[in-house]
Amino acid sequence: MPSIEKRGKNSWRLIVEGGYDATGKRIQYRRTIRVDDEAILKSKRRLQDYLDMELARFRQEIESGQYLKPERVTFAEFVETWKTNYADINLGAYTRKNYMGYIRSRLLPVFGHMEMSKIRTMHIVSFFTSLRTEGRKDGRDKPLATNTLLNIYKTLKSIFDAAERWKVIPSNPMDGVQRPTPDKREKKALKARKKAYTWQEAADLIVALNDEPEHWRLYYLGVLLGGFRRGEMLGVEWHQVDFERGGIHVEKQISMDEQGRPVEAELKTEESAAFVPMPRWYMAELAQYRRHWMQERLLLGPQWRGGDKQYLFHNGFGDKLYPDTPSLHWRRFLSKHNLPRIRLHDLRHTTAMLLREEGVDLKTIQERLRHTRLSTTADLYTHESDLVSREAADRLEKLNPLSRSRSS
Template sequence: MGWKEHLGGNKYRLVERDPSKVSKPKKSTVVYVPDDIVKSTRKTERWLAVELAGWEEKVLSGEATSKKRSEKISFKDFVPIWEKSYADENMGGKTILNTMEIINSRLIPEFGDTRLDQITTLQLVTWLANLKNLKSGLPLATNTKLNIFKAAKSIFDSAFAWGVIKNNPMDGVKRPSQSKRERKEIRSKKKAYTRAEVEKLLLSLYALPVRWRLYFTGVMMGGFRRGEFLAVEWADLDYERCAIWIDKQITLDKEGNKIEGEVKTEESEDWVAMPKWYMEDLKTYRRDWVKEKLNCKDWQGRSKEYIFHSGNGVMYYPSTPTRTWSKFLEKNELPHVKLHGLRHTAGMLLRESGTDLKTIQERLRHVKMDTTANIYTHKSDTISRAAADQLEDLNPKLAKFAPRSAPYA
């Protein structure tokens, strides 16, 4: 039976007894818990348990090799090991899908045949700085570079943690950050609708089929993520409480197939209160939904009763509402805000109505208050105007005996 020893910080030693050794029967390896996992005690224990089980198996089967031998592995040969031992255990299917696309299109063409221990920090820094768009040849956006950086860091961090390489070349690679120009461009893009725009938008949505009108209205009123609301079933509605239960989402597995998966975080699982008028609309729509199901000759929903489906009970692809939303805005010549911007809009509507940040955080089901304050409650002209209006009564000209302006010298 193996055991773990905490060496401080995110560093642990995994130990197992090797029955084939009489002298020095203990075999150990040092691992480093990834930064995104070590913050959670529960996730850390689960990660270490998986690592320890893997180490025990290697030692008992005689597969445990010295660092010297393992250092000779090439980058492309290490990727499948990383995918199975780290990605499959710690990433969602969609994240693995996107990360593997980056690895196959960017990292393997550059470093594939190179031994992991021979890849240097300077190589990585130079390569990252010179990345271009594969089609246009133009410099990459910082967010795209950041995703490539994260993929590379995850692989090299794992290789270092598992003792495959003695030094981590990513330690000296600076995380990509946005330039002043990029930040200005991002700020200039519309991220949410104003209250007046929402009123117009809600009426414009009547041009859509009922299911899509209710889907987009619900996302905007409840602040749902697109996959969360796609996964809602009729059993998740509580008409008396006027609330919707969220505990799953429609997402993708690592092969790109649509699946029903867990929500983003534990905090995401909760009841979300909704306006009474919206719940009444859903109740009315349910009657039509039941008729549609009964008249469908090829119902494939089985026991699932997704409120929003493709016509035969089957879940939508997560990208379907995104495309539908973009086409709707273009056709009706409405200001373009991304579908996720409706979640931002939900936070902004609450903020402009005077709702405190703690309540907004709970409604949007965020882990941290900073997320609510920095991401979902953007600069508001309404709030800025209201703040300025608070200073109007300080106008000295409103004073009973306001002094005259000083004469010009």
């Protein structure tokens, strides 16, 4: 409960209880105020009204995330301010969920008790050094994956960047911290990992999908043919399917909130929202699937949980699927059919690779995948194509000195 304590002749301490710190201890916010107005001091009623007003204002600052403990604000206290004034406004629910997970499990135990102004670059450098060497499995060191280190780095940088912008700290201790990068072992593993299917492998995949339930078959085909992200395909409703124009309007995606529940969310970028033309044969199959979908909807009757929503791919009762669900089914599907292992997201890579091998220009591929920058398309999706590389090498065959000598 908020309270007021008398401190000195003309000073009082305001106390407001907030949330809990990393150890589960209740956080108390304190502010000492002085009253020098003689007119207020002479009247008990006016003094009490003034103190109550200041207490209410102090409480509002805390609840709105505007309060910062003067000079001695700790990392744990500032995180609450950062979350209210930055993360909740600028980050997607799924990103917030991941960031807060790293904060609770990794950052608060190390930095939570430290004052923001006293955290130095070397503290953070030492922290990342310990992360790189932590973890043991079968008696052998097993450091965290670089991707995990990078996510922790991004979380910490977001917090300190905000602290610097808001003048909570005079300089940013993250400025001297190197961004985590893969070591030679990880680079070798990443290079060896299969990132896309060839034409033949894609054809084998489509044949294998004939044995799958209709909704899974059309889901994976949609990802492959349209270059959709998994959450984008989960978020498609029937009103987004344009049978006249022969394609799908991408408007939203299914993500997860901070509690791990599936929710509708904004797309990754502004460029992600677009109309994606699809092959005519796929649209014909979607039309047939829609008739089956409508029949199943009627049969469910009161068991339907989707309300007015009409997701093409749902949990069997009309509600949103978890984003992890198609990824889990994908891995099982590959094992069942003994197909080469690639990530579900790599079907999107495959879209670009197949189009590139058919001679489609990079700009068109960029527009289909809805990338913000052309460099993303070029760097991530085209440098692995064996066919394109082969064609480039074949163009140099004319320089063969033996062929030139024979022709002369």
